[in-house]
Amino acid sequence: MRSPTRFAVASLSLALLAACGPSETDAPGDQMAPGQAGPIPEGAELPTDHPPVSQLPADHPTIQGDGAAPPQSTAAADARSGTVLEVLQSAGYTYARMDFDGEELWVAGPVSPLEEGDEVTVSGLMGMTDFYARSLDRTFEAILFANTFSR
DSSP, X not given: OOOHHHHHHHHHHHHHHHHHSOOXXXXXXXXXXXXXXXXXXXXXXXXXXXXXXXXXXXXXXXXXXXXXXXXXXXXXXXXXXXXXXXXXXXXXXXXXXXXXXXXXXXXXXXXXXXXXXXXXXXXXXXXXXXEEETTTTEEEEEEEEOSEEEO
């Protein structure tokens, strides 16, 4: 004799599995990529005071041309040159304490064969305060993250 509890659990499991599957009305092209907005659902309406969907908000910065990013110059505006004072290699990154005209800062970037005394240009910079580097078990009061180290 079958247990009524087992039968109920099995039936419920099958019902849930069927409900979680693709809908018969979903066409393959209806699936949106993550982060992609779809069309306004049928029957939905925007508030009457909503700006036209094809326009940017009034306070949005002007976009040049076709909206593509402007080409980057070879000398990035965020590039800085300095002298390497100390180098740490850890977890696929190079950490370099550098002197930029009397200002000492740590810079982290891609693995690079830097040595103390090297004159280096770092570019693609972004700063952060109180950064904890787990692989070094160390907190940097201030650090710059660089896309490149170049000599």
